[in-house]
Amino acid sequence: MARSVAAAAPEQRAAGVGRLVGRYGWPAVFLLPATVLIFLFFLVPVVTTLYLSLTNISVITFRHPQWIGLANYRALLGDPFLPKILGNTARYVVFTLAFNVGMGLLLALLSTSVRQRYGDQIRALWLLPRIMPPVVYVLIWQGLTREAPFGLVSDLTGLSRNWIGAQPWTVLILANGLVGASFGMLIFTSAIRSIPNDLFYAAAVDGATANQTVRRVVLPMLKWPIMFVTAYQTLSLLTSFEYILLLTDGGPGFYTTTVWSLHAYKLALSNYSGNVQFGLGAAMAAFLVLIGIVVSIFYLRIFNYRALVAEPKVEVN
Amino acid sequence: MPLLPPRWRLVALGVAVLSLPIAAGLIWLLLSGVFDKIHGLLPVGRPTLENWRFLSQGVGGRPPIYVPLLNTALFAVLVAALEVIIASMAAYAISRMSFPGRAVYLGLVLVLHAFPAVSLIIAIFYMLRLLGLFDTLIGVILVKASLELPLGIWLMKGFFDYLSWDMEMAALVDGMSRWTVFWKVAFPLVRPGLLALGTFALLSAWGEFILPFTLIVSSQRAMMATYLQSFLTEAFADYGMAAAVGLFYALPVLLLFVLGQRYLLNIYGGGVKG
Numbered sequence: 093m094a095r096s097v098a099a100a101a102p103e104q105r106a107a108g109v110g111r112l113v114g115r116y117g118w119p120a121v122f123l124l125p126a127t128v129l130i131f132l133f134f135l136v137p138v139v140t141t142l143y144l145s146l147t148n149i150s151v152i153t154f155r156h157p158q159w160i161g162l163a164n165y166r167a168l169l170g171d172p173f174l175p176k177i178l179g180n181t182a183r184y185v186v187f188t189l190a191f192n193v194g195m196g197l198l199l200a201l202l203s204t205s206v207r208q209r210y211g212d213q214i215r216a217l218w219l220l221p222r223i224m225p226p227v228v229y230v231l232i233w234q235g236l237t238r239e240a241p242f243g244l245v246s247d248l249t250g251l252s253r254n255w256i257g258a259q260p261w262t263v264l265i266l267a268n269g270l271v272g273a274s275f276g277m278l279i280f281t282s283a284i285r286s287i288p289n290d291l292f293y294a295a296a297v298d299g300a301t302a303n304q305t306v307r308r309v310v311l312p313m314l315k316w317p318i319m320f321v322t323a324y325q326t327l328s329l330l331t332s333f334e335y336i337l338l339l340t341d342g343g344p345g346f347y348t349t350t351v352w353s354l355h356a357y358k359l360a361l362s363n364y365s366g367n368v369q370f371g372l373g374a375a376m377a378a379f380l381v382l383i384g385i386v387v388s389i390f391y392l393r394i395f396n397y398r399a400l401v402a403e404p405k406v407e408v409n
Numbered sequence: 410m411p412l413l414p415p416r417w418r419l420v421a422l423g424v425a426v427l428s429l430p431i432a433a434g435l436i437w438l439l440l441s442g443v444f445d446k447i448h449g450l451l452p453v454g455r456p457t458l459e460n461w462r463f464l465s466q467g468v469g470g471r472p473p474i475y476v477p478l479l480n481t482a483l484f485a486v487l488v489a490a491l492e493v494i495i496a497s498m499a500a501y502a503i504s505r506m507s508f509p510g511r512a513v514y515l516g517l518v519l520v521l522h523a524f525p526a527v528s529l530i531i532a533i534f535y536m537l538r539l540l541g542l543f544d545t546l547i548g549v550i551l552v553k554a555s556l557e558l559p560l561g562i563w564l565m566k567g568f569f570d571y572l573s574w575d576m577e578m579a580a581l582v583d584g585m586s587r588w589t590v591f592w593k594v595a596f597p598l599v600r601p602g603l604l605a606l607g608t609f610a611l612l613s614a615w616g617e618f619i620l621p622f623t624l625i626v627s628s629q630r631a632m633m634a635t636y637l638q639s640f641l642t643e644a645f646a647d648y649g650m651a652a653a654v655g656l657f658y659a660l661p662v663l664l665l666f667v668l669g670q671r672y673l674l675n676i677y678g679g680g681v682k683g
Binding site: 116118119121122123125126127129130132133134136137138140141144149198199202203204205206207210212213214215216217218219220221222223224225226227228229230231232233234235236238241242243244247248266270274278284287289292293296302305310324327328330331332333334337338353356357360361370373374377380381384385387388389391392 | 410411412413414415417418420421423424425427428430431432433434435437438441447448449450494495496498499501502503506508509511514516517518519520521522523524525526527528529530531532533534535536551552554555556558559562587588591612615616618619623633634637638640641646648651652655658659662665666670671673674677
């Protein structure tokens with residue numbers, strides 16, 4: 093194949109260019125807007141987070157941050173509240189995750205064991221906390237947990253208190269859990285529905301009770317969905333702070349319910365320590381960003397990347 | 410499960426009891442918005458429109474309600490439109506065209522789909538300041554649409570993959586360009602996908618709190634989420650009015666919930682983000 097492009101006949105060359113435009117041009121046109129937005133608001137922010145974490149950026153030095161190397165990371169490690177915040181984060185993730193997965197599984201099992209009409213209604217009801225605007229959802233929690241005679245919880249327990257102040261962790265985990273459980277519920281439900289009916293009939297013929305069917309037939313088939321939900325929600329819980337910010341704002345008192353992501357957010361963007369420490373907040377966020385990248389790449393490896401990116405079946409070019 | 414357990418009615422009762430907290434919350438919102446005082450879930454006052462006076466006048470130095478209402482509507486509609494169009498275009502290219510770097514691009518989309526975007530908020534705040542887009546609706550719209558783009562591309566790719574190629578092939582053979590084929594043939598055929606992604610994007614943007622809370626400061630550009638939140642952070646919160654505002658704000662969501670339960674279950678069951 094010694095023939096160079098320049099030596100080719102002009103019309104052949106034109107056809108070659110046309111083919112080149114066809115091969116690169118149309119995909120480029122279709123991908124351009126998405127690529128620009130993903131570049132601007134995903135890739136640049138990742139680099140920016142890492143960059144800011146190595147500078148002394150604050151309110152005063154906002155436009156002219158200076159490079160200070162790893163000083164923010166050293167300050168972070170020296171922070172006396174770090175153990176407290178790490179402990180809170182672990183507590184938040186572990187307990188909410190346990191509630192989410194457990195409740196999701198329970199709801200999926202129970203709602204597929206009743207007439208489908210009722211099962212659908214139950215699942216729809218549990219979807220409500222998820223589609224409700226978060227601020228409205230938190231308003232409802234605040235209303236229900238007020239002092240007697242207003243709050244329902246106080247009325248039912250006979251103990252008049254502001255339950256968000258008295259039991260911040262219980263309220264936080266339940267509030268997050270009622271939203272999060274629907275994710276597992278829907279995934280487990282479709283997994284249960286995809287189990288071949290034969291298995292259920294075979295179990296029934298063998299005289300299995302409902303209990304045995306669930307334990308011996310259904311649960312083993314849910315192994316992968318459970319792993320997926322656990323992995324997925326661990327990552328999103330690690331970085332989410334919306335409901336904590338709205339419910340307790342990290343309090344009551346000093347750092348009682350402050351988790352890693354909320355602390356990063358407040359250090360960088362709210363003036364609660366009297367001085368916005370943008371660089372320090374970025375250093376904390378950098379950990380989350382790195383964990384996010386590593387874990388999401390890890391997911392791809394587990395959840396069968398090659399099958400997902402298989403070449404399109406039909407292609408003209 | 411194909412065979413219901415013999416005592417499935419008992420199971421239904423049990424799961425109904427389990428769901429009582431959610432029902433209680435919904436009832437609280439409805440009653441608190443309508444009556445002037447609620448003890449637990451029992452109205453003790455009379456029905457009143459006093460809580461709804463935010464509709465006709467600015468309350469406590471806040472802008473009149475139409476300001477956050479219009480801002481939020483504009484925000485939600487534009488985010489959904491951008492997301493649906495841009496995600497469909499990219500998904501179409503990934504689903505139908507073979508180009509160098511396709512596997513890498515799809516891999517990137519998948520990684521970003523799992524990646525928790527909220528951890529980028531600090532950098533995004535900084536970037537919007539530099540770009541002059543801080544405290545603008547355009548800025549927060551672009552950010553919201555971008556952060557949900559990987560999810561949208563992934564969802565729409567599934568719909569295009571499922572679509573039969575025959576009609577597009579016929580159109581291409583008849584001499585339509587790829588661009589025309591996309592808009593005239595493929596785009597209309599994935600209407601269920603566009604509706605699903607559009608509904609999801611609308612609901613998600615309508616409820617969005619962190620982005621406007623962080624990236625918007627002036628009250629003229631307030632959204633319903635930050636408007637309602639300002640009632641909750643008052644020293645002595647007026648729960649009656651807050652509930653009325655909350656009910657007003659959640660009304661479109663509740664309507665969709667009542668009218669389109671099955672539809673919502675399908676959308677959220679179809680693997681959209683938790």
